Amino acid sequence: MEKKAGKEEAEAVELLGKTVENKQIIFKGYIEGIPKETDMELRIGKKLKLEKVPKGSGGLLVKNLYLSCDPFMRGRMRNFTGSYIPPFIPGEVIEGFGVSKVLDSDNSDFKPGDIISGFTGWEEYSLIYKTEQLRKIQADDIPLSYHVGLLGMPGFTAYAGFYEVCVPNIGEYVFVSAASGAVGQLVGQLAKLHGCYVVGSAGSKQKVDILKDKLGFDGAFNYKEEADLDKALKRHFPEGIDIYFDNVGGSMLDAALINMRINGRIAICGMVSQQSLSDPQGIHNLIQLITKRVKMQGFLQSDYLHLFPSFLEDVTSLCKEGKITYLEDMNEGLESGPSAFVGLFSGKNIGKQVIRVAHH
Numbered sequence: 001m002e003k004k005a006g007k008e009e010a011e012a013v014e015l016l017g018k019t020v021e022n023k024q025i026i027f028k029g030y031i032e033g034i035p036k037e038t039d040m041e042l043r044i045g046k047k048l049k050l051e052k053v054p055k056g057s058g059g060l061l062v063k064n065l066y067l068s069c070d071p072f073m074r075g076r077m078r079n080f081t082g083s084y085i086p087p088f089i090p091g092e093v094i095e096g097f098g099v100s101k102v103l104d105s106d107n108s109d110f111k112p113g114d115i116i117s118g119f120t121g122w123e124e125y126s127l128i129y130k131t132e133q134l135r136k137i138q139a140d141d142i143p144l145s146y147h148v149g150l151l152g153m154p155g156f157t158a159y160a161g162f163y164e165v166c167v168p169n170i171g172e173y174v175f176v177s178a179a180s181g182a183v184g185q186l187v188g189q190l191a192k193l194h195g196c197y198v199v200g201s202a203g204s205k206q207k208v209d210i211l212k213d214k215l216g217f218d219g220a221f222n223y224k225e226e227a228d229l230d231k232a233l234k235r236h237f238p239e240g241i242d243i244y245f246d247n248v249g250g251s252m253l254d255a256a257l258i259n260m261r262i263n264g265r266i267a268i269c270g271m272v273s274q275q276s277l278s279d280p281q282g283i284h285n286l287i288q289l290i291t292k293r294v295k296m297q298g299f300l301q302s303d304y305l306h307l308f309p310s311f312l313e314d315v316t317s318l319c320k321e322g323k324i325t326y327l328e329d330m331n332e333g334l335e336s337g338p339s340a341f342v343g344l345f346s347g348k349n350i351g352k353q354v355i356r357v358a359h360h
Contacts, residue, residue, distance in 0.1 A: 009113030012103045015050050015063070022048040025122035025337045028086040030079045037338040039077065040094065048125055053106040059129040060110055062100035064120055064360055067334075068148035069341045069353035070096060070182070070263060084300060094122040094337075097148045099137070101360070107131050115139070115360075117147040122337055132347060142319060143261055144360055148325040149352035151312060153301055154182035157269060159311045160304035162187050165267040165297050166243045168335065170195035173237055175288050177223075178247035180201055180207040181326065183269060186315075187245045189324050192216050196243070199236045203347035210350065212329065214325055229255035234336035245269060250281045257285035260294045268298040327351025 024043045076088045098120040118134035120126045176190040178184045179200025191198045199219040200211045213219035226232040240261035249271030267283045318324040329349040331340040
């Protein structure tokens with residue numbers, strides 16, 4: 001491992017002093033409705049000399065390897081500053097979670113050759129000065145791309161949301177929407193490992209088959225083929241739902257409310273069906289919260305960061321033991337970024353959507 005680390009450092013140092021064309025994905029301007037590829041543009045030709053990071057800056061110069069496409073990024077495409085994360089700046093590089101190699105560092109926590117994960121730019125090379133949100137990745141036999149998925153923000157969202165918000169008990173009935181996505185696929189598998197009965201919804205027959213055949217769900221259905229979501233849930237949960245992990249909101253949340261059991265729990269996670277609506281859909285069945293004493297809670301994974309070390313240890317072990325399967329939808333090249341991101345909102349992806357910017 002020390003030999004490999006030395007090679008990584010030497011390769012990083014070798015790039016310093018070179019001038020490169022730093023491809024970038026630029027955010028063009030605030031939008032309404034579903035994102036389109038034309039809301040972003042690929043900028044090619046901006047020259048960047050890979051120089052040492054200024055002394056005293058505390059920053060890093062990195063080469064980006066993998067970038068994550070996440071639905072929360074849609075919220076950053078509108079001019080709204082009252083959220084937990086600020087909007088993108090028109091004309092500037094889009095940013096998101098990524099895995100990167102350190103080329104130079106003015107930060108004692110990181111050295112050239114280190115592989116890190118955290119917020120970075122949608123570009124080939126980035127200067128990062130907000131280093132408190134970065135994490136060094138220890139070399140092992142798990143794919144690096146998993147650190148923007150299974151072992152990154154989506155995986156931790158699933159872990160914290162299921163165990164801390166849903167508070168599961170063995171034998172409970174669990175429903176997961178958008179169940180083949182980056183978060184949902186892990187929620188379902190954690191629930192099965194916990195001894196629960198699990199059903200997921202997805203948007204195609206292929207995804208439904210994957211949920212049942214590859215991910216071990218007890219049942220699954222294609223919500224696009226269901227004329228009545230209430231009836232679909234009653235078919236799969238004749239005794240009702242104890243836990244609903246909600247990734248979509250809208251009519252699916254409304255139908256789930258009717259089917260909750262007494263003292264049920266609903267974790268409000270993504271609400272992807274409402275992300276692009278200027279007039280979000282109303283919910284009609286909230287009285288069920290009273291009559292069935294249901295707890296419904298929204299959450300952010302950042303609320304539970306004190307649990308991240310336990311999550312990393314637990315899920316890494318489950319992955320290495322073959323007890324968890326994680327699906328990725330890998331797009332090659334930075335230029336594929338806009339198409340990959342837009343595809344999230346039509347259900348184009350199967351599993352975690354990732355962009356490979358460069359090979360490790």
